Amino acid sequence: MLEFITPIPHSYPGNAVLTDDIGVILDEPCPYQRAGTRFQILGRLKKAEVRGCGDVLSNKLTFQTSTTSHYVPQKEDLKPLLFSSYLSATNTSEQNLQFIISELKSHAEWLKKQPIDALIGLIGAAATKWGAANELFLSTWCQPKHLESVVEFGLRGNKQYIDQFLPFYNSEKHFLKANPRGLTCHWLAGNVQILGMFALVQSILTKNVNLLKVSARDNGVFVSLLNVFKGLEYTTETNYIIKGDDLLKTIALIYFPREAANLGKIMSMEADCRIAWGGRESVETVSTYPAKFDGETVIFGPKLSFSVINREALSSEQEVKKLTRKMAVDVFVFDQTGCASPHNLYIEKGGNISPKAFCEALSLAMNNVEAQMPITTLTPEQVSAVHSIRGVYDFKGMVYGSDSMSWTILYDDRNELKKPVYSRVLFVHEVESINDALIHIDDSIQTIGLACPDIEKAKAFAIEATNRGVSRCPLIGRMLNFEMPWDGIVLIDRLVKWNTLGGPLC
Numbered sequence: 001m002l003e004f005i006t007p008i009p010h011s012y013p014g015n016a017v018l019t020d021d022i023g024v025i026l027d028e029p030c031p032y033q034r035a036g037t038r039f040q041i042l043g044r045l046k047k048a049e050v051r052g053c054g055d056v057l058s059n060k061l062t063f064q065t066s067t068t069s070h071y072v073p074q075k076e077d078l079k080p081l082l083f084s085s086y087l088s089a090t091n092t093s094e095q096n097l098q099f100i101i102s103e104l105k106s107h108a109e110w111l112k113k114q115p116i117d118a119l120i121g122l123i124g125a126a127a128t129k130w131g132a133a134n135e136l137f138l139s140t141w142c143q144p145k146h147l148e149s150v151v152e153f154g155l156r157g158n159k160q161y162i163d164q165f166l167p168f169y170n171s172e173k174h175f176l177k178a179n180p181r182g183l184t185c186h187w188l189a190g191n192v193q194i195l196g197m198f199a200l201v202q203s204i205l206t207k208n209v210n211l212l213k214v215s216a217r218d219n220g221v222f223v224s225l226l227n228v229f230k231g232l233e234y235t236t237e238t239n240y241i242i243k244g245d246d247l248l249k250t251i252a253l254i255y256f257p258r259e260a261a262n263l264g265k266i267m268s269m270e271a272d273c274r275i276a277w278g279g280r281e282s283v284e285t286v287s288t289y290p291a292k293f294d295g296e297t298v299i300f301g302p303k304l305s306f307s308v309i310n311r312e313a314l315s316s317e318q319e320v321k322k323l324t325r326k327m328a329v330d331v332f333v334f335d336q337t338g339c340a341s342p343h344n345l346y347i348e349k350g351g352n353i354s355p356k357a358f359c360e361a362l363s364l365a366m367n368n369v370e371a372q373m374p375i376t377t378l379t380p381e382q383v384s385a386v387h388s389i390r391g392v393y394d395f396k397g398m399v400y401g402s403d404s405m406s407w408t409i410l411y412d413d414r415n416e417l418k419k420p421v422y423s424r425v426l427f428v429h430e431v432e433s434i435n436d437a438l439i440h441i442d443d444s445i446q447t448i449g450l451a452c453p454d455i456e457k458a459k460a461f462a463i464e465a466t467n468r469g470v471s472r473c474p475l476i477g478r479m480l481n482f483e484m485p486w487d488g489i490v491l492i493d494r495l496v497k498w499n500t501l502g503g504p505l506c
Contacts (some may be wrong), residue, residue: 001020020384083103093263097266130225137333178499184275229245303340308345311347311349312454323476
């Protein structure tokens with residue numbers, strides 16, 4: 001990485017500038033007889049932020065001229081990662097994708113006949129294995145008791161609606177049943193794969209067959225999660241036996257590059273429900289694919305989150321110690337790549353513990369939590385971004401952080417919403433009132449972690465925040481707990497069709 005040092009600037013801190021460029025120092029003399037160190041720039045770091053005017057214009061022109069693609073799909077574009085049958089080596093990718101979809105649909109009737117209690121029990125048995133493999137979030141969420149509450153919530157208070165016709169509430173003549181939509185197609189994100197598993201589990205419980213396209217960054221995560229169903233069995237209290245190998249026949253896992261637009265279109269047109277996770281470019285690509293006119297589309301797109309702490313939550317050192325640990329957990333889980341991960345924290349002044357003292361306590365909590373949740377290896381691009389923002393706050397605020405760049409707290413007294421740096425970097429802002437943070441809410445804000453012991457104040461804040469578009473206001477420490485609704489959507493309701501018998505109700 002190239003860094004330029006000069007004694008010339010006096011009006012701004014430009015004496016040492018670490019760039020986002022990769023270069024090499026050249027030993028041979030300049031052919032034009034110029035003095036000084038000679039170097040060659042090889043290019044930008046991967047994922048470096050676009051900064052210059054020319055770069056921005058280039059990006060815009062590239063985007064405007066990229067609507068027409070001359071890409072010709074190749075047979076090797078489609079990679080089946082988990083599929084119960086064999087594909088023909090002579091077929092094209094399009095033919096193989098159609099075959100996979102046809103095979104999935106052929107097992108739909110089997111899935112419809114499985115009792116909901118059997119499906120919950122089988123997934124609960126898989127949860128035990130996920131827990132042993134240290135997938136604790138997924139294992140906890142998929143415990144049978146929790147799955148029952150999820151299904152009850154999504155199915156109008158009665159999980160048996162997915163199995164049979166049952167009376168409406170307060171009716172003896174009008175009956176209701178939920179039926180699966182058919183084929184659910186998932187476009188999965190590469191940053192937080194576990195969220196895609198939560199959607200898959202709900203689709204299984206509503207008896208839909210599932211086709212999942214993983215991200216190029218999946219690294220085998222989904223295959224390993226689904227492989228636990230191999231050889232797994234569960235027996236219900238009525239001695240009904242369900243086998244994981246049979247369930248896997250209703251699921252297929254594939255990969256193809258985004259440029260293979262024909263495969264994306266086939267997958268989209270065959271879907272009775274489309275679920276897309278990821279960044280703006282990824283979900284917009286799925287949104288533009290042709291789809292069934294009566295199909296469902298659920299987009300979990302790019303979102304950001306922040307946290308607020310009111311002065312009553314800073315009543316004592318003991319309370320602050322508990323709170324800082326919870327805050328550290330929210331920052332460390334998924335290394336801030338989740339849509340519900342906090343990047344900014346707004347703290348009210350006037351508490352028994354000052355915002356600066358809170359930052360000092362939080363730095364200790366960060367150290368302690370890191371011992372249990374060590375960060376994955378940082379790339380040169382991530383180190384560069386952290387190094388750069390720390391340099392800025394050396395001048396404009398205060399910096400707390402580990403020597404290894406594994407976590408960073410940046411404090412100032414400005415009420416701003418700073419752009420995420422990720423890599424466990426938290427911006428802390430001192431405010432007069434947590435309500436001052438409401439001005440930062442727009443359509444991109446999904447979750448606000450809240451520490452406010454006064455329930456009436458908490459309700460008043462949440463009412464205003466949700467009126468402005470926020471989906472969730474969980475307690476700090478629980479920001480990454482996946483719940484229903486998510487992004488304001490009760491997913492199970494989008495995965496079924498409701499049917500009636502008899503009636504009418506009135």
